[in-house]
Amino acid sequence: MTSLKAYNNILKYLQPFSAKLIAVSKTKMQGEILVLYGAGQRAFGESYVQEIKSKSELLPKDIEWHFIGHLQTNKVKYIAPFIHTIQSVDSFKLLLEINKEAQKNKRVINCLLQLHIAKEETKFGLSFEEVREIMMGKLLNKLTQVKITGLMAMASLTDDENLIHSEFHSVKAFFDEINTALKELPLTTLSMGMSSDYKIAVEEGSNMVRIGSLLFGERK
Numbered sequence: 001m002t003s004l005k006a007y008n009n010i011l012k013y014l015q016p017f018s019a020k021l022i023a024v025s026k027t028k029m030q031g032e033i034l035v036l037y038g039a040g041q042r043a044f045g046e047s048y049v050q051e052i053k054s055k056s057e058l059l060p061k062d063i064e065w066h067f068i069g070h071l072q073t074n075k076v077k078y079i080a081p082f083i084h085t086i087q088s089v090d091s092f093k094l095l096l097e098i099n100k101e102a103q104k105n106k107r108v109i110n111c112l113l114q115l116h117i118a119k120e121e122t123k124f125g126l127s128f129e130e131v132r133e134i135m136m137g138k139l140l141n142k143l144t145q146v147k148i149t150g151l152m153a154m155a156s157l158t159d160d161e162n163l164i165h166s167e168f169h170s171v172k173a174f175f176d177e178i179n180t181a182l183k184e185l186p187l188t189t190l191s192m193g194m195s196s197d198y199k200i201a202v203e204e205g206s207n208m209v210r211i212g213s214l215l216f217g218e219r220k
């Protein structure tokens, strides 16, 4: 069940950090999403292609949809017509495909490069070195229909707050390093923090959090 109390508490907490909330609505029904929409929320995050596609068709058109799950190249075409930001870009090949599909739709698609920092092998993402290669590479200028606006990362699943602090800290340091090297067109978005660790994330410099279960209840 959607909790407006949690929603208002989270917004209040984020305000002094100027951090943006992405409401993660995967597996949740339209009615649950509309409760937050009614309270003013416009940015929603989803992890599955079919689900985000059908929700985008049924829900109000001024919703800003963020894709946050692992994205296969052959499925980019289904979300390219409407997606606002793809937060989970984990290969240059995927970036090329997003560029191609964005072109077909005469759009520019915002992308975040997903870093793999957590201890778990199961999580997707790029190493610091791979992100450096993409950002400093000459090929990037040729991708006129994608705009890399920042980085996304997930911390390890752990109760060890020191570890979570240090993982987010290292991503913020890397974000600053990339921006120093880029000089022009800096990255603006640092997407870190979920229900369990968003307070730590904003303390460490995140300016976008992706929160699901605190807003909508646990997923089955």
Ligand SMILES: *Cc1c(COP(=O)(O)O)cnc(C)c1O
Pocket (backbone or CB within 6 Å): 024, 026, 047, 068, 069, 154, 193, 194, 195, 196, 210, 211, 212, 213, 214
């Ligand atoms: C599901 C998901 C979230 C939200 O997780 P909660 O713990 O429910 O807040 C955030 N980011 C990503 C990438 C996710 O897949």
